[in-house]
Amino acid sequence: MIPTWAQLVYLGCAVAFILALKGLAGPRTARAGNLIGAGAAVVAVATPFFYLDLDHVPLILAAVAIGSVIGVVGARRVQMTQMPQMVALFNGVGGGAAALVALVELYEMGPHAEEVGWFTLAATAFTILVGSVSFSGSAVTFAKLQELMTSRPVVFPGLPVVFGLAGIAGIALGVLVVTDPGVSFGIPLALLGLLVGVLLVLPVGGADVPIVISLLNAFTGLTVAAGGYVLGNVVLLVAGTLVGASGTFLTLLMARAMGRSVSNILFGALRGGSTLGAGEASDRPVRSAGPEDVAILLGYAERVIIVPGYGLAVAQAQHTLRELVDVLLTRGARVDYAIHPVAGRMPGHMNVLLAEAQVPYDQLVEMDDINGEFKHTDVVLVVGANDVVNPAAKTTPGAPIYGMPILDVDEARQVVFLKRSMRPGFAGIENELLFDPRTTLLFGDAKDSLAKVLSAVKGL
Missing domain, CATH: 3.40.50.1220 (TPP-binding domain)
Structure with missing residues (x-):
C-alpha cells in the first residue's frame, strides 16, 4: 500500500508534468518546461526508495547510474539531424520497459492471479502487447532513419495476411491472459507483439517514418498509463495519459500536414502504393548560378x-x-x-x-x-x-x-x-x-x- 505522503508527492509530480507540457508549447517557456518535467521525473523515481522495502538496492542504483550516464552522453552528443532517431530509441525503451514490468507483475501474481480483477488483467495484457509493439516498431524506425536498412517500404507476398493473423493471435493471447493468467501466455504475447511491431513499420517509408514514431510514442504512453493502473501508481497513470494523448494529437496533425490519413500512411504500401518515388537524379537542364x-x-x-x-x-x-x-x-x-x-x-x-x-x-x-x-x-x-x-x-x-x-x-x-x-x-x-x-x-x-x-x- 502506498502511503498518503507518497501519493501526494506523486500527485505533485503529475501536476508538474502537466505544467511541463504546457511550458513546452511555446519557445519562450520550453526550457523551463523541460526542467520542470525532468525534475518531477527525478522526484518520482527517487520516492519509492523512501517508502518501499526494496531488495537488491545496489543493483537498482547501478542500473540508474548506468542509464543516467548513457542518457546524458547520448543527449549531449546527438546531432540535430539525429533527433528523430533519438526520439525513436527513447520511445522504444519506454515501451519495452512497460512490457517487462507488466510481465513481472503477471509472474508475481502467481497462484493468486485469479483473485485479481479482470480489468487489471486486461490492462496487464494490453501493456505487454502494445509495449512490445512499440519497442520493436521503434527499433525498425530507428534503423530506417539511421540508414541501417532501406528507408523504402519493405513488403513481401502475404504480408497483409501474416500481419492480420499476428494481430488476431495477439488479441486471442490477450484474452487468455485474462481468463487463465500466467506468464505461459504472457511471454508468447510479448513475442507476438514484437513481431506485430516489425510488420507494422516495415511497409512504411520515406517521409512517413517520423509520423509512425509519433504514433508509437502514443502507444508507449498508453502502455505506461495502463501499467500505472496495474501498479496503482498515479504518476505513471497521469504521465502515460499525457504522452498517449499528445502523441495521438501530434500524429493526426502530422498526417494532416502531409495530406494523408493515418491508415494510408501505415497500410498504403500494402495496397500497392508507396511513400517513395524512384529516387533517381535528373539529367534535365536547369539554370544554375554562382x-x-x-x-x-x-x-x-x-x-x-x-x-x-x-x-x-x-x-x-x-x-x-x-x-x-x-x-x-x-x-x-x-x-x-x-x-x-x-x-x-x-x-x-x-x-x-x-x-x-x-x-x-x-x-x-x-x-x-x-x-x-x-x-x-x-x-x-x-x-x-x-x-x-x-x-x-x-x-x-x-x-x-x-x-x-x-x-x-x-x-x-x-x-x-x-x-x-x-x-x-x-x-x-x-x-x-x-x-x-x-x-x-x-x-x-x-x-x-x-x-x-x-x-x-x-x-x-
Missing part, C-alpha cells in the same frame, strides 16, 4: 523569404544563414522564415535548429500564415528543402506527396535553390520547380555556399 549572382538577387530584393529544410540541419548552416539574414535586414529588406509543419524530420525541428542560431522567433512564420506572401516576394531562398515546396503535391495525382499542403514557393518572382545535387528529396520524386525559368540553382554544400553568398552581399 554565389555572386545569388548575392545580387538577394542584395537588391525588398522582400525575401527563407525556406529551411533538412539539408540545412545536415550542413549545420543555420548560423551562417542567420548572419546572411541579418545583413539583408540592415540593407532594408523584409525577411521571414517560412516553416512547413513537417520541415526536417519532426515537427518543430526547424524551430529548434534556428533557435540554436539565435534567430528571433517572430521571424519564423507558419505555412498557413505565409503562403499568401509568396506572390508578393522578390526572392525565395530554399535551403535544404524539397518535398515541402514541390508543386507535384498540387498538380500530380498519384505522386507520393499528392494532396500534401506545401509552401507556395512557385508563386514567387524568383526562387533560389541551394542543393548539393539534383537528387530528389526524401519522397524520391522530381521537383518540377527546379526546372522553372524563374528558378536558379546554387550547387554545393549549404554552409559553404551561404558563406560565399554572405561575403558577396557584404561587398555590394
Whole structure:
C-alpha cells in the first residue's frame, strides 16, 4: 500500500508534468518546461526508495547510474539531424520497459492471479502487447532513419495476411491472459507483439517514418498509463495519459500536414502504393548560378523569404544563414522564415535548429500564415528543402506527396535553390520547380555556399 505522503508527492509530480507540457508549447517557456518535467521525473523515481522495502538496492542504483550516464552522453552528443532517431530509441525503451514490468507483475501474481480483477488483467495484457509493439516498431524506425536498412517500404507476398493473423493471435493471447493468467501466455504475447511491431513499420517509408514514431510514442504512453493502473501508481497513470494523448494529437496533425490519413500512411504500401518515388537524379537542364549572382538577387530584393529544410540541419548552416539574414535586414529588406509543419524530420525541428542560431522567433512564420506572401516576394531562398515546396503535391495525382499542403514557393518572382545535387528529396520524386525559368540553382554544400553568398552581399 502506498502511503498518503507518497501519493501526494506523486500527485505533485503529475501536476508538474502537466505544467511541463504546457511550458513546452511555446519557445519562450520550453526550457523551463523541460526542467520542470525532468525534475518531477527525478522526484518520482527517487520516492519509492523512501517508502518501499526494496531488495537488491545496489543493483537498482547501478542500473540508474548506468542509464543516467548513457542518457546524458547520448543527449549531449546527438546531432540535430539525429533527433528523430533519438526520439525513436527513447520511445522504444519506454515501451519495452512497460512490457517487462507488466510481465513481472503477471509472474508475481502467481497462484493468486485469479483473485485479481479482470480489468487489471486486461490492462496487464494490453501493456505487454502494445509495449512490445512499440519497442520493436521503434527499433525498425530507428534503423530506417539511421540508414541501417532501406528507408523504402519493405513488403513481401502475404504480408497483409501474416500481419492480420499476428494481430488476431495477439488479441486471442490477450484474452487468455485474462481468463487463465500466467506468464505461459504472457511471454508468447510479448513475442507476438514484437513481431506485430516489425510488420507494422516495415511497409512504411520515406517521409512517413517520423509520423509512425509519433504514433508509437502514443502507444508507449498508453502502455505506461495502463501499467500505472496495474501498479496503482498515479504518476505513471497521469504521465502515460499525457504522452498517449499528445502523441495521438501530434500524429493526426502530422498526417494532416502531409495530406494523408493515418491508415494510408501505415497500410498504403500494402495496397500497392508507396511513400517513395524512384529516387533517381535528373539529367534535365536547369539554370544554375554562382554565389555572386545569388548575392545580387538577394542584395537588391525588398522582400525575401527563407525556406529551411533538412539539408540545412545536415550542413549545420543555420548560423551562417542567420548572419546572411541579418545583413539583408540592415540593407532594408523584409525577411521571414517560412516553416512547413513537417520541415526536417519532426515537427518543430526547424524551430529548434534556428533557435540554436539565435534567430528571433517572430521571424519564423507558419505555412498557413505565409503562403499568401509568396506572390508578393522578390526572392525565395530554399535551403535544404524539397518535398515541402514541390508543386507535384498540387498538380500530380498519384505522386507520393499528392494532396500534401506545401509552401507556395512557385508563386514567387524568383526562387533560389541551394542543393548539393539534383537528387530528389526524401519522397524520391522530381521537383518540377527546379526546372522553372524563374528558378536558379546554387550547387554545393549549404554552409559553404551561404558563406560565399554572405561575403558577396557584404561587398555590394
